[in-house]
Amino acid sequence: MGRLIVAISREFGSGGRLIGERLARELDLRFYDKALIALAARESGLAPEAFEEAECDAANKLLFNLSMGSSVVRDGLFWVEPPVGDRVFIAQSKAIERLAERGGCVIVGRCAAYLLRRNPDCLKVFVHGEREDRLRRIVGQYGVPEEEAEELLSRMDRGRANYYEHYTTSKWGAVHDFDLVVNTTALGVDLAVRLIRLAAEKKQGAERLEGDHF
């Protein structure tokens, strides 16, 4: 699929990751999720655990950032070290941009759709679902204990919104950030894959046509 990038933002429990994996398989694209974290971690010199935590609970993370931003005096100058969360974000963003240059991939999470918003090869997708349906999925498919599901879902929703709104100038779940938004409760995962695939093929087709002129 050439230079195409499908960037998927998703609510926890909406099936967005599964959709991304299926798309990657069906369209023969590379898939980046945790692999991306690892890639970013290798080059930045940050501890891999910092990446694991980055998106899990941005609400706590922001407090953590405030308390942990440290400063040093070096070469007679006062240097403020960016908080760990911000360094993780910067390392991830650079990795996403490198991956985007190669194209031919699906990237799930990490504000990729926002970071690549001006990239004409990027299809920007948001996947969401009704709360009850997402609860069922995280218990039934992700194996979260039923008694913990409600609280985890609330924490993840808050965390992803905080993370997105901390690192972008937009709102989590604003339609204008996306080319296509699907509600998996209303439409189901199979149809979501089909719709995103049609949009991806159209994007790819347009790209090919443009390519013909140059």
Next chain:
Amino acid sequence: MGRLIVAISREFGSGGRLIGERLARELDLRFYDKALIALAARESGLAPEAFEEAECDAANKLLFNLSMGSSVVRDGLFWVEPPVGDRVFIAQSKAIERLAERGGCVIVGRCAAYLLRRNPDCLKVFVHGEREDRLRRIVGQYGVPEEEAEELLSRMDRGRANYYEHYTTSKWGAVHDFDLVVNTTALGVDLAVRLIRLAAEKKQGAERLEGDHF
């Protein structure tokens, strides 16, 4: 298509109305836009012009409402008459509910997706597009003079957002209000029709399956 209702909210100039008309034709559904206004007007006793104005410039409308809400003393009680804009909205909402009971229709605008948010037969769609692309459409297809297009678009965007946010508890363009959101700049009108049609057929299919059990 049985009881199916496709409710489309759309940004001015995004092609949402055209998409609604094409869907209605392809799926053999009734189409409501201005026809709905007329229907609501007949039963409410309000002047048809009040309906024409209702969505055009909600920013001004809200000021108008504040200044025009009148009161009377009747039967020894102090009655406050709802502002004209609110009476228009109530009349439209009742009309939308009556149409939804019959089903088999496409409704464009008038917060229909929000009003019918708990109706299991309703597919809720938002159509948007990039500003430059919408400007081109309102000049090239809607015949708006080029020198007026920028200002009109800004006024319509503000008006629709104000209208939606005045009459609902939600935000204009919040993904959670919709089953499917399409950006016509990225995907084009033809593909938007195709994607919404697939979603409508799925909704209709699910409906039929549910119907089989009863």
